[in-house]
Amino acid sequence: MSQTVTLRIYRRDPDLDAAPKYQNYQIELTPGLTVLMALYHVLENVDKTLAFRASCRSAVCGSCGMHINGKNMLACETQLAPLGNEVLIEPLPHLPVLKDLAVDMTRFWDKYEKVRPYLIALKAPPPSGKERLQSVEDRKKIDEFIDCILCACCHTSCSTAWWDKEYLGPAALAKMYRFVADSRDEGGAERLQIAAREDGVFRCHTIFNCTEECPKKIPITFGIQEIKKRVLWGKLAGRM
Amino acid sequence: MPLTKHTVYPGRGLGMWAFWLHRLTGLAIAVYLLMHILVISTVVGGAGNFNEAMKFLKAPIFILLEMGLLAIILIHGFNGARIVLFDLGYGVKKQKPIFIALMALAIIPFVIAFAVALPHIFV
Numbered sequence: 001m002s003q004t005v006t007l008r009i010y011r012r013d014p015d016l017d018a019a020p021k022y023q024n025y026q027i028e029l030t031p032g033l034t035v036l037m038a039l040y041h042v043l044e045n046v047d048k049t050l051a052f053r054a055s056c057r058s059a060v061c062g063s064c065g066m067h068i069n070g071k072n073m074l075a076c077e078t079q080l081a082p083l084g085n086e087v088l089i090e091p092l093p094h095l096p097v098l099k100d101l102a103v104d105m106t107r108f109w110d111k112y113e114k115v116r117p118y119l120i121a122l123k124a125p126p127p128s129g130k131e132r133l134q135s136v137e138d139r140k141k142i143d144e145f146i147d148c149i150l151c152a153c154c155h156t157s158c159s160t161a162w163w164d165k166e167y168l169g170p171a172a173l174a175k176m177y178r179f180v181a182d183s184r185d186e187g188g189a190e191r192l193q194i195a196a197r198e199d200g201v202f203r204c205h206t207i208f209n210c211t212e213e214c215p216k217k218i219p220i221t222f223g224i225q226e227i228k229k230r231v232l233w234g235k236l237a238g239r240m
Numbered sequence: 241m242p243l244t245k246h247t248v249y250p251g252r253g254l255g256m257w258a259f260w261l262h263r264l265t266g267l268a269i270a271v272y273l274l275m276h277i278l279v280i281s282t283v284v285g286g287a288g289n290f291n292e293a294m295k296f297l298k299a300p301i302f303i304l305l306e307m308g309l310l311a312i313i314l315i316h317g318f319n320g321a322r323i324v325l326f327d328l329g330y331g332v333k334k335q336k337p338i339f340i341a342l343m344a345l346a347i348i349p350f351v352i353a354f355a356v357a358l359p360h361i362f363v
Contacts, residue, residue, distance in 0.1 A: 010244070012242065014242055020242075020244070067244070070250045070252075071250075071252075090244055091244055093243075093244045093246040093249060094243055094244065094246065094249075095243070096242065096243060097242055097243065097244060156249075157249045157251060158249070159248060159249055159251070159256075159259070162248065162249065205259060205323075206255065206259075206323060206326045206327070206332075206335070207251065207255045207256055207258075207259040208253055208254070208255025208256070208335055209249055209251040209253060209255065209256055211253075211255075212251065212252075212253035212255070212256075213251075219332070219333055221255075221326075221332055221335070222332040222333050225326055225327070225329050225332045226329055226332075228327060228329060229328060229329030232327075232328070232329075
């Protein structure tokens with residue numbers, strides 16, 4: 001016997017709708033059906049006006065971050081069956097809604113840019129002309145943090161990022177830690193100066209929502225606190 | 241462009257509960273401080289006035305309320321220690337067991353104080 005699931009989807013076109021509405025779609029549950037596959041089913045067979053972002057379907061691109069049953073997650077890697085008979089699908093919270101499930105990520109990218117999310121290398125490249133090498137131990141230090149796919153699930157679950165529009169937020173700071181902890185990076189001092197600003201690491205209240213919601217299980221709060229520690233001891237020792 | 245309806249993220253992790261607990265107990269302590277200042281200010285009306293107020297506050301209901309205050313202060317204090325620990329960069333990856341352990345630890349002084357206060361509550 002086939003089982004049906006009701007998708008309760010947030011719908012809003014800011015140009016037309018003064019308030020959002022929730023539209024229900026019945027969908028037949030098939031083995032292995034993910035939330036994203038269900039959304040594609042609705043788009044292709046039921047309602048061509050539904051807007052959402054998605055690309056790789058394998059939790060790598062970070063496009064399909066959504067607020068599903070009250071939790072930020074990736075639609076592509078989330079199985080529909082365990083979510084119950086009625087599944088509430090909303091856009092990532094606290095980012096401006098472009099249409100339906102697609103949000104405006106401008107603010108997110110602006111903050112990302114502020115932490116200079118690339119390797120800062122002052123020394124000349126090795127004479128071999130090949131890559132800059134690093135030991136296995138040093139590589140391990142950034143193991144978790146290089147997994148970030150920039151889906152904004154952490155950023156949009158951070159209470160401080162909601163209340164303080166200037167706060168760099170967990171995604172940008174996790175990226176900063178990825179380079180601060182990287183033995184090849186030489187921009188450490190400059191990065192810590194950015195982190196020490198009023199809108200930097202000290203706005204983190206260790207609520208751990210970012211760590212809880214990260215689909216890649218990155219210990220983001222740990223990274224932020226590590227930067228905080230470096231800034232704190234740097235200031236106390238007069239290095240900053 | 242509009243935002244979604246949420247006013248606060250509906251986080252259900254332990255850290256979010258700890259955060260709310262810390263804010264609410266902090267507010268309660270601030271409210272208590274105001275009441276405390278009000279009570280202490282009765283001394284302005286002379287010693288008799290102040291003694292009268294102290295006598296009034298010895299009633300079992302106030303002792304019971306003080307137990308509530310103690311619980312609030314213990315939660316806020318012990319959780320505060322946890323936050324300081326994290327801000328210094330220690331134990332961040334073990335936040336959940338640390339929170340549970342500290343809250344369990346906070347029960348000890350509460351039980352002792354409650355045992356001492358018990359005869360004053362049920363007089």
